[in-house]
Amino acid sequence: MKAPNGPCRPTWAPARKDIVGRSLGSSRLWYTLAQGIVTELYYPRIDIPQIKDLGFIVADGSGFWVELRRNGDYTVELAAPGVPSATVTHRHPRFTFTMEVSPSQQRDVLLIRYKLEGDPTLKPYVLLAARLGDNAENNVAYAGHHDGHDVLWAEQDRFALALTAVRDDGSDAFGKRSVGCLGVSDGWQDFNHNGQMGWLYDEAGPGAVSLMGELTRTGRLSLGFGASKEAAATLSASAIMDNFDEEVRENTLAWQDWLRQRRPATFGGKIDERLALCATVIKVHQDQTFRGAAIASLSIPWGDTSTSRGGYHLVWPRDLVETAGALVAMGSFRDAREVLRYLMATQHTDGHWFQNQWLGGHPFWQGIQLDEAAFPILLAAALESHGALDDIPVRTMIARAAGFICRAGPTTDQDRWEEDSGLNMFTIAVAISALVEASRYLDGAAKAHVLRVADFWNAKLEDWAFVRGTPLADQLGIKGYFIRTVPLDVLGTPGAANAPVVIKNLSRDPNLPASGQVSTDCLQLVRYGLREADNPFILDTIKAMDHLLKTDTPEGPVWHRYNNDGYGEHTDGTGFDGTGHGRGWPLLTGERGHYAVCAGEDVMPYVQAMMAMSNDVGLMPEQVWDTDPIPEYDLYPGKPSGSAMPLVWTHAEFAKLCHSLAAGRPVDRPQAAWARYQGVRPRIDYEIWGPRYKPTRIGSGRSLYIAVTAPALVHYGTNGWHNIHDVETEDTLLGVHVAKLPTEALNPGDTVEFTLYWPESGNWEGQDFQITVEGEPALVPA
Numbered sequence: 001m002k003a004p005n006g007p008c009r010p011t012w013a014p015a016r017k018d019i020v021g022r023s024l025g026s027s028r029l030w031y032t033l034a035q036g037i038v039t040e041l042y043y044p045r046i047d048i049p050q051i052k053d054l055g056f057i058v059a060d061g062s063g064f065w066v067e068l069r070r071n072g073d074y075t076v077e078l079a080a081p082g083v084p085s086a087t088v089t090h091r092h093p094r095f096t097f098t099m100e101v102s103p104s105q106q107r108d109v110l111l112i113r114y115k116l117e118g119d120p121t122l123k124p125y126v127l128l129a130a131r132l133g134d135n136a137e138n139n140v141a142y143a144g145h146h147d148g149h150d151v152l153w154a155e156q157d158r159f160a161l162a163l164t165a166v167r168d169d170g171s172d173a174f175g176k177r178s179v180g181c182l183g184v185s186d187g188w189q190d191f192n193h194n195g196q197m198g199w200l201y202d203e204a205g206p207g208a209v210s211l212m213g214e215l216t217r218t219g220r221l222s223l224g225f226g227a228s229k230e231a232a233a234t235l236s237a238s239a240i241m242d243n244f245d246e247e248v249r250e251n252t253l254a255w256q257d258w259l260r261q262r263r264p265a266t267f268g269g270k271i272d273e274r275l276a277l278c279a280t281v282i283k284v285h286q287d288q289t290f291r292g293a294a295i296a297s298l299s300i301p302w303g304d305t306s307t308s309r310g311g312y313h314l315v316w317p318r319d320l321v322e323t324a325g326a327l328v329a330m331g332s333f334r335d336a337r338e339v340l341r342y343l344m345a346t347q348h349t350d351g352h353w354f355q356n357q358w359l360g361g362h363p364f365w366q367g368i369q370l371d372e373a374a375f376p377i378l379l380a381a382a383l384e385s386h387g388a389l390d391d392i393p394v395r396t397m398i399a400r401a402a403g404f405i406c407r408a409g410p411t412t413d414q415d416r417w418e419e420d421s422g423l424n425m426f427t428i429a430v431a432i433s434a435l436v437e438a439s440r441y442l443d444g445a446a447k448a449h450v451l452r453v454a455d456f457w458n459a460k461l462e463d464w465a466f467v468r469g470t471p472l473a474d475q476l477g478i479k480g481y482f483i484r485t486v487p488l489d490v491l492g493t494p495g496a497a498n499a500p501v502v503i504k505n506l507s508r509d510p511n512l513p514a515s516g517q518v519s520t521d522c523l524q525l526v527r528y529g530l531r532e533a534d535n536p537f538i539l540d541t542i543k544a545m546d547h548l549l550k551t552d553t554p555e556g557p558v559w560h561r562y563n564n565d566g567y568g569e570h571t572d573g574t575g576f577d578g579t580g581h582g583r584g585w586p587l588l589t590g591e592r593g594h595y596a597v598c599a600g601e602d603v604m605p606y607v608q609a610m611m612a613m614s615n616d617v618g619l620m621p622e623q624v625w626d627t628d629p630i631p632e633y634d635l636y637p638g639k640p641s642g643s644a645m646p647l648v649w650t651h652a653e654f655a656k657l658c659h660s661l662a663a664g665r666p667v668d669r670p671q672a673a674w675a676r677y678q679g680v681r682p683r684i685d686y687e688i689w690g691p692r693y694k695p696t697r698i699g700s701g702r703s704l705y706i707a708v709t710a711p712a713l714v715h716y717g718t719n720g721w722h723n724i725h726d727v728e729t730e731d732t733l734l735g736v737h738v739a740k741l742p743t744e745a746l747n748p749g750d751t752v753e754f755t756l757y758w759p760e761s762g763n764w765e766g767q768d769f770q771i772t773v774e775g776e777p778a779l780v781p782a
Contacts, residue, residue, distance in 0.1 A: 556609020
């Protein structure tokens with residue numbers, strides 16, 4: 001009999017995972033647990049979720065029933081530190097339910113051993129919500145038989161799953177079985193309406209389907225995946241005959257062997273256990289087919305209210321390199337090289353990468369983020385600095401990326417939080433450092449130009465982005481501070497600080513000018529060696545940052561991304577839905593800890609805070625709750641919110657922080673950039689006009705470089721087109737052509753006028769440009 005169907009809005013499981021895991025064998029299956037049950041499983045790639053969840057109901061058949069994920073009283077224990085096989089124990093006044101979960105080593109199967117103890121009138125029931133192919137719309141489910149075994153099946157397009165169950169003696173453990181459609185005829189609705197399992201449907205869908213089976217009190221489950229329901233059933237039935245204890249033992253030994261190969265940063269006790277778990281989380285998030293690709297998280301933020309197809313199971317080049325930096329710190333050079341090869345394979349001809357993408361390189365969002373073009377250069381340089389590049393031919397990739405940075409910078413279409421265009425301190429610190437590192441792989445005009453651009457941008461940061469005399473500065477008794485973003489079209493103009501920067505994740509934008517918005521991003525200038533830790537601009541900004549963005553929770557200090565951020569739960573505890581209220585990020589606690597490393601401060605408070613803000617197993621979240629508790633949403637100060645958990649970047653930051661503490665310096669500090677600047681702002685005797693930054697004023701005593709993206713003749717004069725000259729541009733081989741104008745002899749108040757002739761098209765620019773010479777700006781706060 002076919003189950004009734006109807007409209008529904010299928011969402012995902014909660015993002016606060018208890019644990020995530022995979023095997024190190026040939027299996028292509030990833031699993032997650034949340035609320036004490038199995039949640040999203042991914043197969044055959046880490047970016048394709050196949051189910052929403054697999055949970056249990058315990059019932060007596062006479063009206064009493066409890067869904068375990070709503071029971072709330074459970075513990076999770078790993079098989080060994082850092083080993084992603086878990087035992088979950090649920091406790092209730094009438095029963096104890098234990099579930100052991102482990103991936104098969106060689107098959108695309110998740111294995112579960114369960115036991116119900118307590119009241120003998122109770123029985124367990126398994127519930128499975130399919131989302132085959134990352135899509136709930138066209139799943140079809142069946143309750144049937146395969147080669148003599150009872151099986152619950154689902155299929156869609158080229159994906160299928162099969163759930164089998166056996167008793168301890170190997171006989172079938174299923175009693176009654178049924179399939180249904182979400183919200184209408186699924187097993188949960190059956191219990192909700194009838195207090196027992198009364199619906200027995202053998203077919204459901206197409207749509208969002210759910211499968212349910214009555215079980216014996218003890219037994220094993222095997223959930224297999226394949227290209228057809230028969231293939232999935234064959235895998236499932238094969239795996240369920242394996243020795244469960246032996247599968248757990250093999251998984252444990254494989255992970256322990258992998259963990260022993262990492263470079264230690266020995267602190268002892270709990271920190272070492274968390275470092276092991278961080279390494280495991282990073283490894284778990286790597287794909288088996290697209291070697292080197294890793295997703296941001298095996299979760300969908302606020303998944304229980306989200307229908308997103310993307311979630312965080314996508315590749316962000318920035319997150320990927322931040323994670324690879326932890327691999328380098330841990331001595332996992334082979335994995336880091338795989339990341340570099342993957343990035344090289346997915347770079348575009350013009351040098352940039354997609355904002356984020358599916359593993360195969362197809363874009364999800366297509367914004368342009370300058371730091372994502374810069375980070376792969378830093379990864380290549382980091383590997384080479386350790387003698388671990390292994391002859392990977394990186395020069396073409398680096399030249400392309402460096403050229404893109406020179407053409408697109410110093411501003412970015414999106415900052416690292418993917419929200420606003422303009423000049424951002426984190427992004428520009430990464431870009432400057434990448435250009436310096438790139439110079440080691442370039443020659444001639446290309447090498448000269450990337451260093452010229454890097455020095456120019458580095459020298460201009462205070463002029464561009466440090467504001468003085470604001471109400472906030474006066475309130476705090478400081479000279480000023482670096483602002484969050486200098487808007488794209490006003491960089492370098494006198495009114496830049498007054499231009500509005502839209503905060504896009506609020507229900508109502510507060511219309512704050514650029515000067516009213518502060519972020520933590522300038523800390524990257526110190527971490528990468530562009531400014532010293534005791535630089536007065538940095539110290540003043542930290543005071544503003546701590547005043548606006550820091551929250552002291554019971555678990556330790558945490559920082560917000562920027563003031564008036566809206567990416568987080570609403571004040572009533574409901575999930576982010578496009579708007580909300582930004583929360584604290586443990587990742588930023590780690591970044592503040594890296595500043596402490598550079599400043600010679602005590603680093604342990606930041607290490608301990610990041611550990612305390614994780615869940616009981618040690619998974620680290622994207623955000624933590626930072627105000628009064630809301631128990632109904634399980635929100636407590638300093639504890640994980642409903643955002644992504646684990647966030648791989650947070651685990652990578654923790655690992656790097658511990659290794660940095662052990663080394664006495666940031667382990668991801670780019671060596672060539674540090675050698676060039678050593679924290680000191682460079683002094684320059686030139687300015688650069690173009691390709692994207694086009695100033696209308698230059699400092700006196702400085703020459704002027706005109707940088708354009710095609711061969712050109714620069715036709716120029718001074719003080720109203722007197723003393724006219726022509727100069728041809730030089731090809732830097734970076735997609736940038738440069739001409740130097742001798743403006744260093746001009747006096748304050750003088751002007752230089754120029755236009756461009758394009759020989760390839762035979763056309764003039766049709767526009768004159770004028771630049772005024774002015775006095776040299778101060779290098780310290782006024």
